[in-house]
Amino acid sequence: MNALERHINGLFGDTRVLSARLEKGFIRVPTAELQDTDDAIHLKLELLGLETKDLDIQVTQDAVHISGERKSQTQTENNGTTKSEFYYGKFKRVIPLSARIQNTNVTADYKDGILNLTLPKTEQEKNKVVKLNLEQPAA
Template sequence: MALVRWEPFRELDNLQKEMNRLFDSFSPERYGRLTDGVFAPAAEINETDDAVDLKLELPGMKPEDVDVQVAADAVVISGERKSESRTDEDGYVRSEFHYGKFQRTIPLPTRVQNADASAEYKDGILTLHLPKAEEERNKVVKVQLNPASS
């Protein structure tokens, strides 16, 4: 019988890999984005030379159930997706929809003019257009080039 050296750190490393694999199986694409057990809408952000455009998925929500607050460096979206009360003839209903209150804070890649922000809500997609702050738009940095030393 051969002696095998016990290496506890290798076992901990294997345990960590197994736990990571387990948590990776609960991907947001499969189960929806969850934050602290509460649904949070998926977001998409796009930065252009003049503005930051932000889109959020809010299917089935009414505009009056959503609150949008824009600061110079972040956007806070909160709201509530209200459940519909219904009963089935069999006495039970299965639902995979997420209901309840949510709040999501999205940091912006640059400062914006929050007073000039505009929003559009169509087909369950909230689109925010956030013009960049004037000092960010005109920000040009001159870089000094030093000759490479041989």
């Protein structure tokens, strides 16, 4: 499991995924998708079954911190048993960003368990151009 977690973290650069060990496994953290455009970074998080009141999202200029809790709603009747593959409990995830953003201008849309964040880049990041000199020095 640790090797898989390290591999997943590697896909997102230095993403730090915090998982708490349970009796029978791990608490899963939300899956994420990042799209980097000229003007903004678009982050999509899968938060199925969570209400906004159960989420805490903090955005700095270089990372998105998300934590929350998925609460069990399963009720077992008299002498009944329930088997579930759903996961419940608290989670925390930090997603580092590839560019500095204007964290005061972030927009969010949460619909059908999918959180979409638009993280506008700072003007310095938008205008960052590096000119390479390919000429050979005179000998």
